[in-house]
Amino acid sequence: MKLAVTAGTPGSGKTSILLHTIKALKRRGNNPAVVKVDCLWTDDDTRFGRLGVPVKVGLSKDMCPDHFTIYNTDDMIEWAKGEGADVLINETAGLCLRCAPYPDNCLAICVIDVTTGPNTPLKVGPLLTTADIVVTTKGDIVSQAEREVFRERVLEVNPDCMIIEANGLTGKGAIELAELIEMSEETSEDMMLRHTPPLAICTLCTGEMHVSRKYHMGVLRHLDGFTEYRGE
Amino acid sequence: MTTDIKLTIRGGIDKNGLPDKITEINIIPGDIVGIVGPTGSGKSTLIDDIEQLAQGDTPTERIVLINDEKPDINLRVDPRQKLIAQLSQNMHFLADMTVREFLAMHARSRGKGPELVEKVIELANSLTGEPIYEDEHLTVLSGGQSRSLMTADIAVISDSPIVLIDEIENAGIKKQDALRLLTGEGKIVVVVTHDPVLALMASRRIVMKNGGMCDIIYTSEAEKDICNKVIEVDDWFMSLRETIRQGNSVEEVA
Ligand SMILES: Nc1nc2c(ncn2[C@@H]2O[C@H](COP(=O)(O)OP(=O)(O)OP(=O)(O)O)[C@@H](O)[C@H]2O)c(=O)[nH]1
Numbered sequence: 001m002k003l004a005v006t007a008g009t010p011g012s013g014k015t016s017i018l019l020h021t022i023k024a025l026k027r028r029g030n031n032p033a034v035v036k037v038d039c040l041w042t043d044d045d046t047r048f049g050r051l052g053v054p055v056k057v058g059l060s061k062d063m064c065p066d067h068f069t070i071y072n073t074d075d076m077i078e079w080a081k082g083e084g085a086d087v088l089i090n091e092t093a094g095l096c097l098r099c100a101p102y103p104d105n106c107l108a109i110c111v112i113d114v115t116t117g118p119n120t121p122l123k124v125g126p127l128l129t130t131a132d133i134v135v136t137t138k139g140d141i142v143s144q145a146e147r148e149v150f151r152e153r154v155l156e157v158n159p160d161c162m163i164i165e166a167n168g169l170t171g172k173g174a175i176e177l178a179e180l181i182e183m184s185e186e187t188s189e190d191m192m193l194r195h196t197p198p199l200a201i202c203t204l205c206t207g208e209m210h211v212s213r214k215y216h217m218g219v220l221r222h223l224d225g226f227t228e229y230r231g232e
Numbered sequence: 233m234t235t236d237i238k239l240t241i242r243g244g245i246d247k248n249g250l251p252d253k254i255t256e257i258n259i260i261p262g263d264i265v266g267i268v269g270p271t272g273s274g275k276s277t278l279i280d281d282i283e284q285l286a287q288g289d290t291p292t293e294r295i296v297l298i299n300d301e302k303p304d305i306n307l308r309v310d311p312r313q314k315l316i317a318q319l320s321q322n323m324h325f326l327a328d329m330t331v332r333e334f335l336a337m338h339a340r341s342r343g344k345g346p347e348l349v350e351k352v353i354e355l356a357n358s359l360t361g362e363p364i365y366e367d368e369h370l371t372v373l374s375g376g377q378s379r380s381l382m383t384a385d386i387a388v389i390s391d392s393p394i395v396l397i398d399e400i401e402n403a404g405i406k407k408q409d410a411l412r413l414l415t416g417e418g419k420i421v422v423v424v425t426h427d428p429v430l431a432l433m434a435s436r437r438i439v440m441k442n443g444g445m446c447d448i449i450y451t452s453e454a455e456k457d458i459c460n461k462v463i464e465v466d467d468w469f470m471s472l473r474e475t476i477r478q479g480n481s482v483e484e485v486a
Pocket residue numbers: 008009010011012013014015016017044093137138139140141166167168169
């Protein structure tokens with residue numbers, strides 16, 4: 001089984017480009033299956049379903065969507081095997097910019113929208129910096145110069161990545177992406193995460209409702225950057 | 233930049249999936265080729281095929297070759313090696329950066345130094361009305377100012393052997409000056425246009441219809457004579473326009 005984990009900010013064009021990529025994969029004789037993870041709601045499953053590939057949705061609800069993805073990775077692979085697939089494509093929710101849901105033995109794909117401006121690559125963190133492939137979308141809306149500047153910024157934060165200039169509407173870049181997925185290594189057991197998740201046990205996560213500082217515990221960071229630990 | 237380079241466009245399909253009537257076009261340095269056709273006929277799409285060096289992987293299924301070969305992947309993507317500069321139909325920048333920051337970064341992406349920034353701004357200001365300042369944010373520039381800056385940026389920073397231009401006449405900038413700046417000497421130039429002067433300045437023009445390349449018209453000697461007349465009328469029209477823009481009366485000019 002090959003595993004392609006596709007992350008990227010909401011609306012960046014993940015599903016659009018994956019739809020074209022799945023068609024290309026199928027044409028080339030692969031059997032892809034898709035899992036979409038989101039927090040609360042998604043209709044991506046109906047979009048993928050139209051291609052006649054096995055589709056599954058996972059909603060993370062109260063759990064961090066990236067943690068949910070990682071926690072369920074083994075299960076997803078088992079499911080895809082059961083469906084007779086040889087490639088598992090996982091579209092993540094991609095909301096948490098501190099975590100990155102990429103295991104080591106997968107093809108890590110970050111989809112990023114160039115219309116968000118050339119400062120975006122500096123903001124997205126490990127989602128972008130630990131990806132193998134960076135797919136830029138919506139280049140049709142900006143000038144060639146802006147696309148080139150955006151590309152330069154991506155390479156600044158992730159010098160070793162492969163960049164694909166794609167278009168989710170026309171499918172530009174999808175064949176290239178399909179080839180790279182096809183050429184990627186098989187997944188293995190006992191995978192490790194690429195990026196160390198943030199060291200936070202958060203009191204809000206455990207149900208704290210008070211705003212006032214005195215109720216908060218754990219690793220706490222002030223506006224000025226001062227960081228302290230409060231608790232046991 | 234005079235390199236021996238040949239650009240080939242092989243026909244694909246139109247919006248109905250029927251083959252392009254024109255099956256192959258070859259363009260060599262020094263050639264100016266026009267693309268004409270009604271709104272929505274696929275002019276920009278054709279120029280995008282060239283920019284991406286399409287390999288049957290776009291909706292038009294066209295194939296673009298350089299020197300009769302499928303271009304190397306790096307020629308397609310790496311701006312330092314790119315052979316193509318494109319002025320697209322976009323009228324605005326979306327990047328929230330100052331003019332200077334943006335140009336310096338674009339120069340870097342093309343493997344060039346920051347000393348070009350001033351030159352770009354100076355050139356842009358020769359094409360536009362209100363001056364552009366280097367500390368301004370790109371997003372506050374008007375459509376015409378943005379087009380001027382994009383034009384100057386291509387002339388100086390993206391200086392490439394193949395130049396693609398999409399409707400330069402629409403931004404209220406000096407179109408003939410802009411065209412001269414962009415085309416330079418010995419380049420392959422492809423211009424999408426609705427403007428008779430620009431269309432007749434080309435040695436031939438591809439006619440688009442329903443997404444397909446349906447004809448090629450060579451500019452005849454008679455058309456070249458007409459072109460000269462049109463330029464005179466156009467210059468007169470431009471001087472009227474400039475006079476009105478400056479807030480003066482056109483009685484003396486007319
Ligand atoms: N102009 C343009 N629009 C695009 C492109 N790619 C995607 N879109 C549009 O962007 C919107 C969002 O695309 P999706 O593919 O749903 O994005 P997503 O990342 O899967 O979104 P979530 O799964 O909700 O996070 C849609 O309206 C697409 O049609 C592109 O290359 N160019």
